[in-house]
């Protein structure tokens with residue numbers, strides 16, 4: 001994903017990143033992006049709090065529709 005990647009790449013990988021499912025190089029690239037993109041950091045925090053809220057309600061995996069909704073949310077306001 002290049003040097004830190006773009007916001008879209010970050011959003012696509014966010015769920016896997018938080019679940020520590022990414023290969024080490026992609027994980028590192030995503031963290032490099034977060035160091036210079038405050039908007040994605042904000043997204044990450046929003047995502048994290050949403051996920052932890054869901055997990056406090058039930059133990060299921062993150063629903064696909066939530067991933068899509070978050071992606072659409074970021075696509076609309078984060079355009080690096």
Ligand SMILES: [Zn+2]
Nearest residue numbers: 007037040080
């Ligand atoms: Zn970004």
